[in-house]
Amino acid sequence: MWRSAFFGLSRQTSLWCVRGQYVALLVGLVSTMTKRRKIIIVGPVGAGKTTAIKSVTDDSCIVTDVKTSDVSNLRKELTTVAMDFGIVPISEHEVLHVYGAPGQDRFSFMWDILSIGAFGVVLLIDNCANYPKRHLHAFVSAFDKQIKETRFILGVTRTDLKAEPELEDYAKWLGELGINADVACVDPREKDDVLFLLNQLLSLRAGHTQEPLFAQPNIGEVAVEDGDEFVDDDDSRFDDAAINAAVNLNGVGGVCLTNGLGQLVYSTINNESLNRIIAFVSGLSQTIEEAGGLGPVRSVTLKSPGDDSLTVLMNSGGRALGLSSERGLAAPLQWDQVEELRQWVMHTQ
């Protein structure tokens, strides 16, 4: 009896265990049957990443938008600070977990986190941006490992507002970077457009970007085209940080950066003449120091009765940050802001 009871108890317990394993097995089967793939959507601020995730999930997604407080406030009120996330059912047994990465460089730590285990990368580039080629270079460089080892597709947004550069240009630029990938126009507001991109990505083999290219000129080079006065610069993280901070100053309409040779490396100033003056002044900084005998130049300010004011903040590395600001901006206010920024720039090399 005692023995029987023991076995009985033992048997019952075993049964529960078996049942428990069975349940667990069922969960595992369901999990196995539904493929979950992680896709990250990356790109500069305002390229349409959050919009794409919202549209493809019918707004059933998680976003981490906050009020914009940097350069992007010129273009959008809210910006992603951590990530966007949505689940996209592709078929009965397949879902995509789509993550949108924040566009600002200062959130780049999230890029590494979100990249872990990614099935593929979708890069969105805004065709209306002043210098989409630089955006392309920056993000291909930042996600180089994922792009080369997984799958990659480039979506170009706002082509309805600006036709150039054309898709062929992007393909060529990717070719220059040694990347073999599809390029497509996409309206992130249109669910079908975003689904098309995701499906295209799913059809690719891992590592496809490194497969032989059939006709891509200048493979392996990141050449600056003739007539392109913007030169590549390695310190793009500093660039972005400085620009993001500078554009927050009241009355500042545009910012640019020059390297130690007085060459423009980045600009949001649309007036080419202003860009050229800033570059010229920054290139003369060494001469000014030698001629003046007064020590290093901290900043140079140019004013005009009709044009925007220009302020060029020098740093010890020879690089300079140029600001174009409203002519009527109160000088003391601007001075305080510029001084704060100058100190910030000096300590953020």
Add this chain to the structure above:
Amino acid sequence: MGHAHAIAGALGQLVAMKGVNDASVYSLEHGLFSTVASEELGTVRNAAAIVEQIFSSAHSIGMAHNEISFEFDDRLIAAFEISDAVLVLLSTERRVNLPMVSLGVKGVAGTIRELLASQGFE
């Protein structure tokens, strides 16, 4: 000589503004008039040449910038183009009231232009 005194008077008005330590007038045609010590005149000439170069470059691409200031650790060098190739250069405290100084320069610019154009400096 009387014109030189008159220009010195104009420079004196500029130096009288709060924060302005020295003032100079430079013209390629008429030369340099300055309140700075003689051993520093070379530096003023160099600065004037650079400012001329910057303004010329700006004008050549259609920009009308005619005021410039260089900020150093302990001072500011401000330059104003008051007519073609005539500059007023000031050495000031670093935190000078530049709009006030700019207005002061405009106030004496007419006098300086007239003096330079007058017979004694032709």
